[in-house]
Every structure is written in C-alpha cells, then in structure tokens.
Amino acid sequence: MKKMLKLARVLLKTNLKFNKKTAGIGVIIALSMMPLAAIEWRMVREVYDIMAPVGQQGLILWLTVSMVSLLTFFLGIFYIMGAFFYSNDIELLLPLPFKSWQILGAKFATVLVYEYVTQLVFFLPVLIAYGIKDRANITYVIMGFVAYLIFPVVPLVFASLIDILVIRSFRFVKNKDRMKILSGVMAMIIAIGFNLLIQNFTQSMANPEDMMRIIEQGNNSVLSKAQDIFVVNRFMTLALTNHADFIYSVGNMLIAIAGAGIFLGIFLYLGDKLYLKGVVGLTEAASSRKTKASKANLYKRKSHLIAFCIKELKLLFRTPVYFLNCVLMNFLWPVFILIPIFTKGGEIEQFRSAVAQLSNPNALRYAVAGVASAAMFISGTNMISSTAISREGKNLYVSKYLPVNYKVIINAKVMSGTMMGLAGIIIGLAVVWILFSLPVNMVLMALMISLPSAVFINYLGILLDLKFPKLNWDNEQKAVKQNINGVLIMFMSIAFGFLNFLPILLLNLGYKEIFIGLFAFYGLLDILIYRIAAHQGSRWFDEL
Structure with a gap:
C-alpha cells in the first residue's frame, strides 16, 4: 500500500503541473464553467420551493446523484482506458518493481482526482444550494464532504472493470490509435447526450405536472436503476437527505463508505489477476499488409x-x-x-x-x-x-x-x-x-x-x-x-x-x-x- 501511494503521488506530480500558464488556463476554464454552475444553483433553489410543500425535496439530491453517477461511469470508461492502457508511461512502469494492483491503484487515484475537479461543476453547486435551502446543520456539512470524496469511486470501479475485461478479451482494442479516436468520438457523443438530458430535465423541473410524473415513475425510471446499480448511492443520498437524524445519517454514510471500500478491494483484486495480460501487446498502430502495385504509383512527383x-x-x-x-x-x-x-x-x-x-x-x-x-x-x-x-x-x-x-x-x-x-x-x-x-x-x-x-x-x-x-x-x-x-x-x-x-x-x-x-x-x-x-x-x- 505504501508503494502504491508513493507511485500515485509521483503520477499526480507529473500529470498535474502547476505554473503561471496552467493557472491562467485553469482560471479561464473556471470562468467558462460559472454559467453552468449558476444554472444548477438557480434550478435547485426553484425546484426546492416546488418540492418542499409536498415533502419531496430529497428528490433533488436523488436525481443529481443518479445523473452524475451515470455521467461519471460513461465518461470514465473512455478516460480510464486511456489512463490505464494507452498512456505513455505504461512501458516505463511495467519493468519497475510494482505489482499490477499497485499500478492500477495509483492510476485509479489520478483518475479520481480528475473526477473531483469535474464534480466541482456538476455536483458541488447542487450540494451547497440544497444545503442552504434546507437549512442544513453541521451533520450535513460533514456528510456532504464525505459524499463528495466517495461519490465517484463505485462508478469508476465499474468502468475500470469493464475496460480491463474488454482489453483482455478483444484483439481489435489493442490498437491504441484506433481506440483513442473511437473513445474520443464516443465521449463527445455522451457529453452531448448528457447536455440534452440536462436541458430536458430543466424544462421538466419548471412544470409541476412533469415533476409529479417523475415522482410517480419511482423505481421504474432509469435514474432509479442507477441508484440500484451503484449500490452506495442510495445510502449516501439517505445520509444527506436525513441529516436532521444524526444516528440515521451517520449509519447510512458508514454503510456507503464500507460499500465503496469493498468495491475498491474487488477491483484491485481482479485487476491484479487480469491487468498485466491485457496491457501486454498493445501497439500504437496496426501494421498494414497492403503492398504497392508498382514503384511508379509509389513515387509520384508533386509540387x-x-x-x-x-x-x-x-x-x-x-x-x-x-x-x-x-x-x-x-x-x-x-x-x-x-x-x-x-x-x-x-x-x-x-x-x-x-x-x-x-x-x-x-x-x-x-x-x-x-x-x-x-x-x-x-x-x-x-x-x-x-x-x-x-x-x-x-x-x-x-x-x-x-x-x-x-x-x-x-x-x-x-x-x-x-x-x-x-x-x-x-x-x-x-x-x-x-x-x-x-x-x-x-x-x-x-x-x-x-x-x-x-x-x-x-x-x-x-x-x-x-x-x-x-x-x-x-x-x-x-x-x-x-x-x-x-x-x-x-x-x-x-x-x-x-x-x-x-x-x-x-x-x-x-x-x-x-x-x-x-x-x-x-x-x-x-x-x-x-x-x-x-x-x-x-x-x-x-x-x-
């Protein structure tokens, strides 16, 4: 574990370099994300006023946790594939005296840090706005901080296991260049789809009838299924929405923490067995067996x-x-x-x-x-x-x-x-x-x-x-x-x-x-x- 943490620290230092230029780019990105955060903030406050009279304000956190979990999972599939298998440091790390689970754990930590940055836009504004409207106590603040830390763990574990199994089982994904392009295109499609989902959801929130329809759908909705698949989400949401009951809130959060730890342990165990076999043999590009028809076609004079x-x-x-x-x-x-x-x-x-x-x-x-x-x-x-x-x-x-x-x-x-x-x-x-x-x-x-x-x-x-x-x-x-x-x-x-x-x-x-x-x-x-x-x-x- 000590080796894994040291390697994670080294990978974070090499991937996250802070200087004046990166700070400037970070400020520009932060300013560009402010309108989205402001929309989320206003939406939560307006929807809370609609849902609170019928005692359903907890639905705000329930929907947010479900949607952001799905986004983390789908985008994580492509991001993790690049970090675990297609990054340039793989060839340097494999000969070093590290076990497969240590390399996986260190790389997982770097991906987790990037997800924490993403959550600053998609999760934190909702968490803060809901807490203010619900007049949250210190329990909510502590539970919210813990939830922020463990929230992306389980979706990323699911995405990591899928990537490892795919790389291990299918030959065509061993072409780095082909998969990088495919992953990038799919990630953009998912991002556009998520944007449309947010827009449609925002419109539904403005209509009380649509809100009641969402409530009546209950366990039949896709977002509800996300709560069941990513098991810890349900306990984490219960801990946040019931912050007034200290014992109940802490108990649910402890279950969520234990669940995240169990999933992380399963991931490291299975990854230790499968990762090395999948990462060996990756190539930058596929070799071409096509032969040229003639030297005349091969060498043509152009300007x-x-x-x-x-x-x-x-x-x-x-x-x-x-x-x-x-x-x-x-x-x-x-x-x-x-x-x-x-x-x-x-x-x-x-x-x-x-x-x-x-x-x-x-x-x-x-x-x-x-x-x-x-x-x-x-x-x-x-x-x-x-x-x-x-x-x-x-x-x-x-x-x-x-x-x-x-x-x-x-x-x-x-x-x-x-x-x-x-x-x-x-x-x-x-x-x-x-x-x-x-x-x-x-x-x-x-x-x-x-x-x-x-x-x-x-x-x-x-x-x-x-x-x-x-x-x-x-x-x-x-x-x-x-x-x-x-x-x-x-x-x-x-x-x-x-x-x-x-x-x-x-x-x-x-x-x-x-x-x-x-x-x-x-x-x-x-x-x-x-x-x-x-x-x-x-x-x-x-x-x-």
Whole structure:
C-alpha cells in the first residue's frame, strides 16, 4: 500500500503541473464553467420551493446523484482506458518493481482526482444550494464532504472493470490509435447526450405536472436503476437527505463508505489477476499488409506545396489527439446548433421563419457579417494553424533539412487549416440549405465571404505559433491542449467576429456594401499577412 501511494503521488506530480500558464488556463476554464454552475444553483433553489410543500425535496439530491453517477461511469470508461492502457508511461512502469494492483491503484487515484475537479461543476453547486435551502446543520456539512470524496469511486470501479475485461478479451482494442479516436468520438457523443438530458430535465423541473410524473415513475425510471446499480448511492443520498437524524445519517454514510471500500478491494483484486495480460501487446498502430502495385504509383512527383499539405492532413487524421482536437471540431459546430433545434419542436419553425427573413435586405446584411464571423471562429478554434509549428516538436529539424523554401512549408500548413475550416462551413451551409431551403445565391455568397476570412485567421494563427512555438513536449496532447496560442487565436477570432458587425452599426450599410466591403477588407488583409508570413515568418522559422 505504501508503494502504491508513493507511485500515485509521483503520477499526480507529473500529470498535474502547476505554473503561471496552467493557472491562467485553469482560471479561464473556471470562468467558462460559472454559467453552468449558476444554472444548477438557480434550478435547485426553484425546484426546492416546488418540492418542499409536498415533502419531496430529497428528490433533488436523488436525481443529481443518479445523473452524475451515470455521467461519471460513461465518461470514465473512455478516460480510464486511456489512463490505464494507452498512456505513455505504461512501458516505463511495467519493468519497475510494482505489482499490477499497485499500478492500477495509483492510476485509479489520478483518475479520481480528475473526477473531483469535474464534480466541482456538476455536483458541488447542487450540494451547497440544497444545503442552504434546507437549512442544513453541521451533520450535513460533514456528510456532504464525505459524499463528495466517495461519490465517484463505485462508478469508476465499474468502468475500470469493464475496460480491463474488454482489453483482455478483444484483439481489435489493442490498437491504441484506433481506440483513442473511437473513445474520443464516443465521449463527445455522451457529453452531448448528457447536455440534452440536462436541458430536458430543466424544462421538466419548471412544470409541476412533469415533476409529479417523475415522482410517480419511482423505481421504474432509469435514474432509479442507477441508484440500484451503484449500490452506495442510495445510502449516501439517505445520509444527506436525513441529516436532521444524526444516528440515521451517520449509519447510512458508514454503510456507503464500507460499500465503496469493498468495491475498491474487488477491483484491485481482479485487476491484479487480469491487468498485466491485457496491457501486454498493445501497439500504437496496426501494421498494414497492403503492398504497392508498382514503384511508379509509389513515387509520384508533386509540387512542394501540395506534398506538404497532404503530409499535414495525414498527420492530423492519423494522430488521435490531433484528429479529436483539430479535425473533429470543424464538424461538430453544425451538430451543436442543430441538436437543440430538433429536440425542441417549436424551434424548428422559428428557425425556418428566421431563414425566410433572409429575403429581407436588412436581415441579410447581418447574415453576411455573421457567416464571415462564423468562418473565422471555426477556423480559429480548430487550432490547426495556431499549433502547426508546435506540433512538429523536436522533429522540427526534419523540415529544416529538406530542400524546400520555408515559405512553402508555412503556406502548406495554412492551406491545411483553411481547408478544414471551410469544410466545417460547407457542411453547415449544406445542412441549412437542404433542411430549410436556403437560396442558392445566399449559399454562394456565404462561401465567397468565408474564404478570405478563414485564410486571414489561419495566417494570423501560424504567425503567432512561429513567434511563440511550444516545441518541448513529450506527448501530442501538450502540443495542442496545453498550447496557449490556440486560446489566444480563439479570442482574436471572436474579436474580429464582432468587428465584422461594426460597419452595419456605425455606417448603416446595405448587404451588398457589407459583402463587398468585408470581402475587400479581408482580401487586402490576406495579401498583407501573406507578405508578412513570407518574409518575417520565414525569418522566424529559420531562427527556430
């Protein structure tokens, strides 16, 4: 046990590095999560006033514990698979004098710490708001603290055992790259689904009739089944909702603690028997047995620009971290916009009426500026160009050895980022065109205004990354997720997006003037920033 705790401390130190940059990113993330926490806070207070008169206020904690347990379980399946099997430190830990259960226990502790951070948003606001409304005593405070600590244990144990059995039983999951991409996509789908569940639940809470229907469903609901599967949840909820009865509350919490400990012991025992057999033989990528038809097809002359652009795109699609954070994001925006529309029937008609209003020249000018801003935002948030140099890492010298002008390399990286950004815009426009009969001339106008906007923000991103690259990293996640350049270019894209509406607000121009003005403005900016990238950017590249 002492070895396991020491290893857990080392893993936490290496994974959770605190400095000024990480502190700044943490503050930004915390501020972005504040609106969600505020919604939860307000919802709990409003629902409590509805449920308290009928003595059912405990249902708030019951539903919260069930929903967050399911979220922890489903997301934990993919997160644990990465931490237990696909992390880069596995090859370093296996030869060391540790038993399998010690490695598993240490890694489980790191996952648990991340879950505690997640609970700050999804569980803690509800716990505090309920306590204030229920005029909680010191017993509730102590029980709430204990519940916060043991709450994610059992869902993560279930997720861990499933991952170990899957890795042990199925050969296809031993391909790290394939499973990282699949896990990331599934995790995003689950997160979107959970968001929709929260929205629907929030609407139900506002309607007393829906509230009574939830109460009457009782043990037949999915959330009730979650209380039965994750056994300790029921005792933990009883301890919190009955805090006025000290003996009853403490007794239930002790049962919950004992249950969490038993499940953790079972996990370590079974993991010690199965983990090593599953982790041996994992590969980064599957070997290909395809043979080339001929050397003529294998070696084809291409222009330097096209060759480097293809190389960039292959790297983006083949590397799981880059695919999930840079490529996939371009195609998620239409999904984020359309899912709420189709899950709420009334909003479909509202959206159709809004599209029909585009025949009005006054509305069309805002649409032109909005499309230019959307193109810039999508191209900026995909972080392809703003991390293009950083993604080279310690292999940057390879690009510098090749007999190719640095300007060509820079342009190829910008081209790949622009292509991906425009792909997201085209898909979004195609969906709106098909579903809501958007006029063809408006689609063509949107595509024309999107191109110079996307080109500009991509050149701006690569100039930023040339000046301040993050080349010293030991895994791909740090090149993208811990790169401040991606955050900065996102804020720049938002700033320029607001700037696109200024001609409308200040000069009251028509849609034709707005279109021509924005197209000319970003066209001139593209020429200027291209010259800067060709000269000053090449100089910065040479100095790296």
